[in-house]
Amino acid sequence: MQKIMPIHHTKDHASLTHTAIHAKVVDPSLTQFDTLPDAAHVRLPAVLALFGISRATAWRWVKEKKIPEPKHFGSRVSAWNVGDLRGALKATSSR
Numbered sequence: 001m002q003k004i005m006p007i008h009h010t011k012d013h014a015s016l017t018h019t020a021i022h023a024k025v026v027d028p029s030l031t032q033f034d035t036l037p038d039a040a041h042v043r044l045p046a047v048l049a050l051f052g053i054s055r056a057t058a059w060r061w062v063k064e065k066k067i068p069e070p071k072h073f074g075s076r077v078s079a080w081n082v083g084d085l086r087g088a089l090k091a092t093s094s095r
Contacts, residue, residue, distance in 0.1 A: 038083030041071060047080050050089065066092070 029042045030049050036042070047058055051067070061067045067088045070078035 033082070036082045038081070038086065040082040041079035042082060042085070043079050044070075047085065050085060051092070 029036065029040075030046045033042070033046070033050065044055065044058065047067070048055065051058070051061075053061070058067065062069050068080060068084035070080045072078050
């Protein structure tokens with residue numbers, strides 16, 4: 001028979017867990033986007049936040065050539081060039 005141990009929560013633990021669950025973590029590459037060199041690359045979450053779009057819309061826009069295609073760094077890693085994204089942002093803001 002397995003013994004069940006009670007879990008004791010301290011006030012700090014409970015508030016930390018609550019804060020961690022409800023806090024939105026901002027991608028560091030997004031907060032520093034203006035200072036990144038044009039040769040840098042960012043991942044999909046930064047692209048979604050930059051354009052305010054969903055994952056499905058991002059991939060549809062890639063297909064429609066509204067945003068540039070990402071560079072593939074292996075079979076499961078894609079990242080967008082910052083310089084190309086800046087050009088796409090200018091193009092979408094001028095519409």
